[in-house]
Amino acid sequence: MNDIEALLEKYYAGETSLEEERRVREYFAQHPEQQATPDARLAAAVQAARDTQPDRVLPQRRSHRFKYLVACGTALAAGIALVITLKQPGVTPAPQAALPQTTAVSSALSRTILVRPDVSGEIQDEEQALEQARKALAYVSSKLNKGVTGINQFGKLEQSISKIQNKNKS
């Protein structure tokens, strides 16, 4: 009994912990004869007030934010997944390497252009890519130069090209 009085004193002073407040409520619940007292009514009213309102606001906001976080996270994950699948070689189909038919007959021209008769598809190897680019570019360039020799200076051709472009623009 003394115990509950000390507890109540503390309660009114606003110094009780949650655990102690629970004990106050328990005490009134176990002693129905005390329930009519102001102390009990106050404790019950405080509890009722607490049960019905304020705390809810906070968790609700939190859950909203949580929902957005989940939505954002999912969207981001989906975006990343999309990018990864798009970048995968399977989506931009690289033709399969080595067409056996072409290895047998390799004519003069393809030998001038290709580093190897069996090269095919998208080149993944760095050295081979450089060799291939170099060989084919040399071929393109030699033919370009062959056409240009008649004009002597390549600058003239470029000049005439830009003249044509300017004419087209105006």
Next chain:
Amino acid sequence: MKLLRITLSLLLLAILLPFAGQAQESPVQKWLHAFEDRNDITTVSISGAMFKMLSRINSSDPDYQDIVKFAAKLQDFKIVILEGDAAKAKEKSEFSRLLAAAPLGNFEELMSIREKGDQITFRALQQNNYVRELIMTVSGSGDQVIIFIKGNFKLSELTQISDNMNITGMDKIKKMKK
């Protein structure tokens, strides 16, 4: 709410941004896919990503440096070859049909050379005197060839390549490997 809107729009941006980086294929690049996966047609392609990698190669060989420097300006490189053979008349006509469908409306013909029964034609899509796309076609009695180069370079840079590049250039690369 304001913060939320900002967050959401930032997020949308973050999702869409990677797509902006992926360059759209030009009409010619799309058209060249038609030649892939066909019997008797050899297609070789070197991607822009590969050229980026190649441009980071260091070498003291001046010839090598030239090609590496040029490679840095390229975004795509494709070779299509149908080897000439009288027996392949059907493939040849199919090839010609595909070739005729090339979307070259904006291209200008640079030059055309007739050589041993082959007709060689250069067409380019240019922007401010820089070649953005160059397509070379070889057609005639022998092999049918299409070489497509996409990038941002001057035509004179391309012609300079062959000046210091010949068969020995290939040998130099082979030496480097060892």
